[in-house]
Amino acid sequence: MTKKLIVGNWKMNGSLADNAALLGAVREGCAGGAAADLAFCASAPYLAQLQSLLCGSRIDWGAQDCSAHAAGAYTGEVSAAMLRDFGCRYVIVGHSERRQYHHESDDLVALKAQRALAAGVTPIVCVGETLADREAGRTEFVVKRQLSAVIHAVGHCSSEIVVAYEPVWAIGTGRTASPEQAQAVHVVLRAQLRAASVNTSHNRILYGGSMNAGNAAELLAQPDIDGGLIGGASLKAADFLQILASCPVEAARG
């Protein structure tokens, strides 16, 4: 039985006032229960605010990145242990915006995932192909290469990671993978995890890329899509709550 997981990625957005209003509305909206587990990943300066507003609620929180180092002379970096100090359950690693703008390699992302796990924070490992990759028929090769670096680094702890399949061409573009396209890649990723992990029953594979109130139900109905990583639509409480409401009731997977 897999309960869906819906994670909001605020990216570099938010303010103390906006965050409080958004979280208040989401808390109110799911006060009677939520069909899925949920979390928000915020920029580091707001983690203390999330901790204070969400502690004791059904909503988890996390960060959008962490250092590949444990501690030391790495000015500007935030370690996974620091995230744990602020109650983070999750940290996104390898988001395509970091791979693209900060030139993060598969190996660096893998180290970050390793640091997160060592600190007791669950890494949400993002993988995804560019449009050029897809058009060249390289989707499977690319996502497997990205995930394999993490599996290799974290070994038997692979069963503890969350994976987010985020086709780069669908992020922030309004262009979503079709449910069939997403499901097909999720099947590949799940098989890869199965082949590598001791126990994959904990692994959740999220879809991310322009998921919104209008397309969430169809995507989340796919048997291997265990939830969503939501960018733009996580900044509006009504949209986020609608996505949450689109989650089907838990279903058994064979």
Ligand code: PEP
């Ligand atoms: C993301 O940033 O992880 C994402 C999926 O963004 P969006 O939903 O805006 O495409």
